[in-house]
Amino acid sequence: xxxxxxxxxxxxxxxxxxxxxxxxxxxxxxxxxxxxxxxxxxxxxxxxxxxxxxxxxxxxxxxxxxxxxxxxxxxxxxxxxxxxxxxxxxxxxxxxxxxxxxxxxxxxxxxxxxxxxxxxxxxxxxxxxxxxxxxxxxxxxxxxxxxxxxxxxxxxxxxxxxxxxxxxxxxxxxxxxxxxxxxxxxxxxxxxxxxxxxxxxxxxxxxxx
Amino acid sequence: xxxxxxxxxxxxxxxxxxxxxxxxxxxxxxxxxxxxxxxxxxxxxxxxxxxxxxxxxxxxxxxxxxxxxxxxxxxxxxxxxxxxxxxxxxxxxxxxxxxxx
Numbered sequence: 546x547x548x549x550x551x552x553x554x555x556x557x558x559x560x561x562x563x564x565x566x567x568x569x570x571x572x573x574x575x576x577x578x579x580x581x582x583x584x585x586x587x588x589x590x591x592x593x594x595x596x597x598x599x600x601x602x603x604x605x606x607x608x609x610x611x612x613x614x615x616x617x618x619x620x621x622x623x624x625x626x627x628x629x630x631x632x633x634x635x636x637x638x639x640x641x642x643x644x645x646x647x648x649x650x651x652x653x654x655x656x657x658x659x660x661x662x663x664x665x666x667x668x669x670x671x672x673x674x675x676x677x678x679x680x681x682x683x684x685x686x687x688x689x690x691x692x693x694x695x696x697x698x699x700x701x702x703x704x705x706x707x708x709x710x711x712x713x714x715x716x717x718x719x720x721x722x723x724x725x726x727x728x729x730x731x732x733x734x735x736x737x738x739x740x741x742x743x744x745x746x747x748x749x750x751x752x753x754x
Numbered sequence: 755x756x757x758x759x760x761x762x763x764x765x766x767x768x769x770x771x772x773x774x775x776x777x778x779x780x781x782x783x784x785x786x787x788x789x790x791x792x793x794x795x796x797x798x799x800x801x802x803x804x805x806x807x808x809x810x811x812x813x814x815x816x817x818x819x820x821x822x823x824x825x826x827x828x829x830x831x832x833x834x835x836x837x838x839x840x841x842x843x844x845x846x847x848x849x850x851x852x853x854x855x
Contacts, residue, residue, distance in 0.1 A: 590845075590853060593841075601831075601832075604832055608768070608832070611764075611771075623767060624763075624770075627768075627770035627771045628770065630770060630771060630772075631773070632773050633773045633774055634756070634757065634772070634774065635756065636755050636757065636800045638800060638825075655773075656772075658773065674771070677771055678771045678772060680768075681768045681771050681772035682773075684768075684772070685757065685772050688803055688829050688831075689757075689801065691829050692827050692829050695827060695841060696825075698844075698845075699822075702844045702848040705849065706848040
């Protein structure tokens with residue numbers, strides 16, 4: 546609100562007071578929301594970090610295994626085996642709410658499969674391939690967990706940023722401006738009052754003469 | 755929903771063994787770019803798996819939309835161990851402190 550835009554009247558002053566009160570309670574609430582979000586974020590942060598390291602490790606193991614399998618069987622054999630697999634893992638998204646942020650919960654079906662359900666023949670393949678499959682199934686499982694946590698983090702961070710911006714805007718822009726305007730109105734009203742009494746005095750003096 | 759894997763042939767083969775069907779084998783950056791765009795528009799994909807180096811090689815706009823996408827969400831693997839640079843940057847931006855490591 547710009548100072549020039551306000552009419553210095555008593556009703557304006559009352560609405561302003563109401564607005565200041567509203568902004569202040571909003572500011573307080575938003576501040577609490579921000580702190581709560583950051584608390585939630587900290588809870589997830591450590592978990593996400595652990596999952597990340599586990600994921601990197603699982604990836605390393607999986608690549609080692611597939612390199613070994615490639616070395617033993619040849620790249621072409623591995624690729625042709627890879628094309629024969631059946632039964633792909635399915636993921637399901639459900640969610641819950643953390644302070645107004647919709648957070649996904651990812652569950653998976655059919656990531657781990659026993660040897661006879663993988664779809665490739667047992668004759669013509671060897672244990673290296675089985676181990677590679679095992680390692681990659683493990684990796685996929687980890688990926689799903691990591692995806693859930695990292696999406697949660699992303700959403701929380703977005704919300705934290707938004708809330709922080711709102712809190713700061715209220716604290717440093719909206720509320721000070723409102724208070725400034727209120728001061729201006731009060732001052733002008735007082736000035737008008739003084740003018741009025743002075744005018745009365747002058748008229749009284751003139752009437753005496 | 756399913757997982758999608760985008761990457762070079764040697765990255766992708768292992769995931770085929772794990773039974774994943776939505777696989778985009780890419781040879782160069784252009785192919786990767788179009789694959790990423792296609793997957794981002796696919797409503798049936800929940801998670802995208804990519805190699806870190808491939809993400810780093812993408813044009814900046816595509817990489818950005820990839821990193822900011824929440825559904826599907828991207829899990830980056832391998833590379834120089836900077837598994838979650840984008841997340842780290844985001845934390846720095848939102849909280850103001852580098853809390854990752």
